[in-house]
Amino acid sequence: MHWFAETREDYCPRWFEAMAGAFPERWRAMEGQSPSAVLLKRAPTPDRVQVIISGGGSNGPFIPGFVGEGMADAAVVGPPYTAPSAYALYEAGLALGREKGVLLLYNNYMGDYLNNDMADELLRLEGVRVEQVLCCDDMGQAIGEPRENRGGRIGIAYVIRVAAEAARRGLPLEEVARLARKAAARLSTLCVTVDPELSHVTYGKGFSDEPGFLERDGATVAGTAEETVELLLKDVEPRADERVYMLVNRLRLTSYSDSFVMAGCLKAAFEKRRPLAQMRVGGYMQVMDVYGYTVTLLCADAELDDYLAGSLAGDGFLL
Amino acid sequence: MNRADSSALRAAMLAAADDIIAAEPELTRIDMVIGDGDHGIGMKTGFTALRRMLLENEYPTPYALFHACGLCLVKSMGGSSGVLFGTLLIGGLEAIEGLDSLGGREMCAFLAGGIDAVVRRGRAKPGYKTMVDALLPAKARMEAALTQTDDVGRVLAAAEAGALEGVEATKDMLPRLGRSRGFRETALGWPDPGAVSVSVLLGGLRRGLDGE
Secondary structure, eight states: OGGGGGGGGGHHHHHHHHHHHHOTTTEEEESSOTTSEEEEESSOOTTSOEEEEEEEEOSSBTTGGGBSTTSBSEEEEEEETSOOOHHHHHHHHHHHOTTTOEEEEEEOOHHHHHHHHHHHHHHHHTTOOEEEEEEOOBTTSSTTSOGGGSOOOTTHHHHHHHHHHHHHTTOOHHHHHHHHHHHHHTEEEEEEEEETTTTEEEEOOOTTOOOOSEEESSOOHHHHHHHHHHHHHHHHOOOTTOEEEEEEEEOTTSOHHHHHHHHHHHHHHHHTTSOOSEEEEEOSBOOOOSSEEEEEEEEEOHHHHTTSOSOOBOSSOBO | OOOEEHHHHHHHHHHHHHHHHHTHHHHHHHHHHHSOSOHHHHHHHHHHHHHHHHHHOOOSSHHHHHHHHHHHHHHHHOHHHHHHHHHHHHTTGGGGTTOSEEOHHHHHHHHHHHHHHHHHHHOOOTTSSSTHHHHHHHHHHHHHHTTTOOOHHHHHHHHHHHHHHHHHHHTTOOOOSSGGGGGTTTTTTSOOHHHHHHHHHHHHHHHHHHTO
């Protein structure tokens, strides 16, 4: 990011303005929130619950690439690796949520929680109805601690889908929030980073370089797929009545083709144990400059399954 | 000063803003040792914006005044300090809805509501060396003062005294939350800068109401 340091002050507003400039039929940027930034759908749908996703400005496509038809109604970001301001969240909520209320959906980090929780209070004072849903899917961190101490990774993609579909069907805010919480509670994501030269695998690295919890030398692709599936299943323990969805997210230095070959191995390893409802592969959240993947499992009962049908096209990915 | 209306409270907030701005070098000096050094500048930024807003506006009620002040801090400060000092001014608004002026009892209910909201939102426990360690003794001293008086100035003086006791106590605490956790050893002997800011804010409010 050194080369872009001169834009650091207003990096995210400039980013969102350019997104709206490049695809004006899809997006619109809200002005005056610098150094935070707000991206909205071009054609708002105010007669239903609004889903607002937020977090530190990063490299995408998550967060703003998930704003669009069938997905979130707005994205609010702070400067790179910094939570958005409560004020920007409040302005987005005021602009969108006066009729049917807003769902504030975000990954569980302290700054994000503080600012969303403050925005929640400010919006309620204005008579806007608010629910918050936090994602805590990162199984590599806060090991041995309660689940609510974990941070969030790209498992939030499924929660966005469920919440957006529930909102699209016109469900009331409490119901949209209940379904989103149900999905968030049945998620687990494992980060698998690889040094391909040395065949060295690290499981569980956090995205601010927090160390992983398990290292393997001389790892093979198939062996790594087996171990990844094993670790995830042990964490999330799917019940008999649940169908399991898998999301394979390639990190930045991983090639397109490698990620599909790895995903094939993960699918094969998984299906030795139980059937897989669906697997998706893409670059959904490319925040780490390393070779590797995050692999997410979502366990969906019949009710949640109903909200996950079909496929969605985001900016540069299919989900 | 038995009760304070919105114009008296506006003067008190202006005095508090002046005191926070004046305390910036001291807050920065402390935070350079035990934190990342940005607390003083952040507070100065927020309260400079607050001062400007107050000079340009009048407020019909205490509720409107404190709501605008809280929003201004959240908007101008950013980071966790903006949220937490905004919470302090907004979390207790319910207690003063519809009132034209505040006596000691209403001031206490308003500040106690804000303090409870900061404790809930900030997830800091007593003894973690945070602003909570100044806020909780301030609340306790205010509530004790109410058995003697309903004078708003005396209740604020009690809050300030409690906060100053809390600041002293934070000198012997080891940080448990946030970035200053990384400065555990050197933090001994120094007060928490957030706690100091609380005492300066309450002191400024008391001074402004007294017309000092």
